[in-house]
Amino acid sequence: xxxxxxxxxxxxxxxxxxxxxxxxxxxxxxxxxxxxxxxxxxxxxxxxxxxxxxxxxxxxxxxxxxxxxxxxxxxxxxxxxxxxxxxxxxxxxxxxxxxxxxxxxxxxxxxxxxxxxxxxxxxxxxxxxxxxxxxxxxxxxxxxxxxxxxxxxxxxxxxxxxxxxxxxxxxxxxxxxxxxxxxxxxxxxxxxxxxxxxxxxxxxxxxxxxxxxxxxxxxxxxxxxxxxxxxxxxxxxxxxxxxxxxxxxxxxxxxxxxxxxxxxxxxxxxxxxxxxxxxxxxxxxxxxxxxxxxxxxxxxxxxxxxxxxxxxxxxxxxxxxxxxxxxxxxxxxxxxxxxxxxxxxxxxxxxxxxxxxxxxxxxxxxxxxxxxxxxxxxxxxxxxxxxxxxxxxxxxxxxxxxxxxxxxxxxxxxxxxxxxxxxxxxxxxxxxxxxxxxxxxxxxxxxxxxxxxxxxxxxxxxxxxxxxxxxxxxxxxxxxxxxxxxxxxxxxxxxxxxxxxxxxxxxxxxxxxxxxxxxxxxxxxxxxxxxxxxxxxxxxxxxxxxxxxxxxxxxxxxxxxxxxxxxxxxxxxxxxxxxxxxxxxxx
Amino acid sequence: xxxxxxxxxxxxxxxxxxxxxxxxxxxxxxxxxxxxxxxxxxxxxxxxxxxxxxxxxxxxxxxxxxxxxxxxxxxxxxxxxxxxxxxxxxxxxxx
Numbered sequence: 001x002x003x004x005x006x007x008x009x010x011x012x013x014x015x016x017x018x019x020x021x022x023x024x025x026x027x028x029x030x031x032x033x034x035x036x037x038x039x040x041x042x043x044x045x046x047x048x049x050x051x052x053x054x055x056x057x058x059x060x061x062x063x064x065x066x067x068x069x070x071x072x073x074x075x076x077x078x079x080x081x082x083x084x085x086x087x088x089x090x091x092x093x094x095x096x097x098x099x100x101x102x103x104x105x106x107x108x109x110x111x112x113x114x115x116x117x118x119x120x121x122x123x124x125x126x127x128x129x130x131x132x133x134x135x136x137x138x139x140x141x142x143x144x145x146x147x148x149x150x151x152x153x154x155x156x157x158x159x160x161x162x163x164x165x166x167x168x169x170x171x172x173x174x175x176x177x178x179x180x181x182x183x184x185x186x187x188x189x190x191x192x193x194x195x196x197x198x199x200x201x202x203x204x205x206x207x208x209x210x211x212x213x214x215x216x217x218x219x220x221x222x223x224x225x226x227x228x229x230x231x232x233x234x235x236x237x238x239x240x241x242x243x244x245x246x247x248x249x250x251x252x253x254x255x256x257x258x259x260x261x262x263x264x265x266x267x268x269x270x271x272x273x274x275x276x277x278x279x280x281x282x283x284x285x286x287x288x289x290x291x292x293x294x295x296x297x298x299x300x301x302x303x304x305x306x307x308x309x310x311x312x313x314x315x316x317x318x319x320x321x322x323x324x325x326x327x328x329x330x331x332x333x334x335x336x337x338x339x340x341x342x343x344x345x346x347x348x349x350x351x352x353x354x355x356x357x358x359x360x361x362x363x364x365x366x367x368x369x370x371x372x373x374x375x376x377x378x379x380x381x382x383x384x385x386x387x388x389x390x391x392x393x394x395x396x397x398x399x400x401x402x403x404x405x406x407x408x409x410x411x412x413x414x415x416x417x418x419x420x421x422x423x424x425x426x427x428x429x430x431x432x433x434x435x436x437x438x439x440x441x442x443x444x445x446x447x448x449x450x451x452x453x454x455x456x457x458x459x460x461x462x463x464x465x466x467x468x469x470x471x472x473x474x475x476x477x478x479x480x481x482x483x484x485x486x487x488x489x490x491x492x493x494x495x496x497x498x499x500x501x502x503x504x505x506x507x508x509x510x511x512x513x514x515x516x517x518x519x520x521x522x523x524x525x526x527x528x529x530x531x532x533x534x535x536x537x538x539x540x541x542x543x544x545x546x547x548x549x550x551x552x553x554x555x556x557x558x559x560x561x562x563x564x565x566x567x568x569x570x571x572x573x574x575x576x577x578x579x580x581x582x583x584x585x586x587x
Numbered sequence: 588x589x590x591x592x593x594x595x596x597x598x599x600x601x602x603x604x605x606x607x608x609x610x611x612x613x614x615x616x617x618x619x620x621x622x623x624x625x626x627x628x629x630x631x632x633x634x635x636x637x638x639x640x641x642x643x644x645x646x647x648x649x650x651x652x653x654x655x656x657x658x659x660x661x662x663x664x665x666x667x668x669x670x671x672x673x674x675x676x677x678x679x680x681x682x
Contacts, residue, residue: 085604094601368622434627507631
């Protein structure tokens, strides 16, 4: 049963399996020689043994690599897919979901339990499920997800040889290990738990701010950016710098003795006064204690983060944190009704806004159906468009939107408020999923030409999978309503209502009426890297306390240390890097 | 099922996996089930159930399988069965 009492500063999970070894709490000494994320919050000892085994580990990696090139559910079929699929060693049934024994040549099926029988008869312990990379341990009779350090080497996104022939040199992911100086510094530091949820005090109709800040806090990429000191508020000299405010907010949330934390009766909550002040200072529109629109606040903060970022550039290829995480591209193709000439325009986007007006009554709309409407062909009224090819303006032109480039974090807003008429809110519930595949809405899938004559190929399906991590909800009417949100932390769901935080379930979240949904790409690729890394990987559950000991950069799970070198780029639908974007302003 | 029946089934299944029909049907089923919330529903039930230490993998699978299978809406089931039938007919006709 989910906890119903407030849970703000308590870090231990009430549902810890006794087999799990979790490093948390100030009394656990940090094992400085073994900080690889794989070894924390790990599983049964048999799977742990996999990492050091000389025969099973290479087999594990090889089979996953082979299967990833063989298995591509969506998109174009590769030559090798026309080969024979593997069959079960016992019953010969062809397997689309093979389970491979790591200790012999047995491949088996689940439906008739031939894998389990093999393990029993042979005494072997580990088998791997090729679709997910999870490892079945026969001794513990359980599935364990693959240890993170192994997973990064074997994930089935870009193991494909055809992908390897790109012009950039590839970086392989390496988990961070402290050097000698860092080790000394860390040994005198106290460990504090990273699994913390804190509410935000409502400073006067600031619930619109609380929900967006929670969405930022639970954004794994943004969290990693600030926790690894990419913008150090102690070193930045600027006044009213939004990056500093967010850096400070992350520090406050994870540090129980921060002066920003107030006992709100519901545990320790953060009072974000300074952040509010900075927002007002930089944006007149957001000033004042009136209720504002959460989405407007979201965009305002993103713009302020961009302006305050050292890496910001104007134009289409800005590498600041905001653009690396949230920026995508929308393509709009207008087709002349007379000559068929297609005129594409490319616009940058920080999020997607979906219309709810005109949704047919009857069945509850789904997020997918809203996205389909967003990308369907629309007929433009006559004389609205003059074709550049044949100069005709009388025939009906059609316009179609598609997503040309998907960002690592996708924010989807449902347009519930019409700002012209007063208090007109569209309260239609919309069914949204925990995982969404975005490939049907991309320019590649819709078949529009990305560049003249070129239709881009679809990448392996898994690159388009996005996982939900936060949802913003709004109750009531436009100016008199209240914002609350759900967010996911370490695969558990929580509901946030200003300072109140409660443990809840995915089901509760999915049953709520969404206003904004935040999704993160399941498998990130490091721009020049070959191996995708799960986005849910974060800093290890313990981090050195900032208060004690000399200031030390928090462990960064990513190497190299400069954000510039990494340039997290979502796999775009076009093969080349140079974009001929039109210089349109940000929304 | 006699062993020759099993051979025929396996041969058809092999063909379907090779010519891409299997994948096409799988993706259609998976997308529809996801959009209906069936996958999230099953995931949440399994997750909440597995908090109980007394349960194990086998028991979880046994308990959830009937709910999962019955939870598939009739309309979708009919549609997918028709897709499978059509694909099998195409394979069998080709000989």
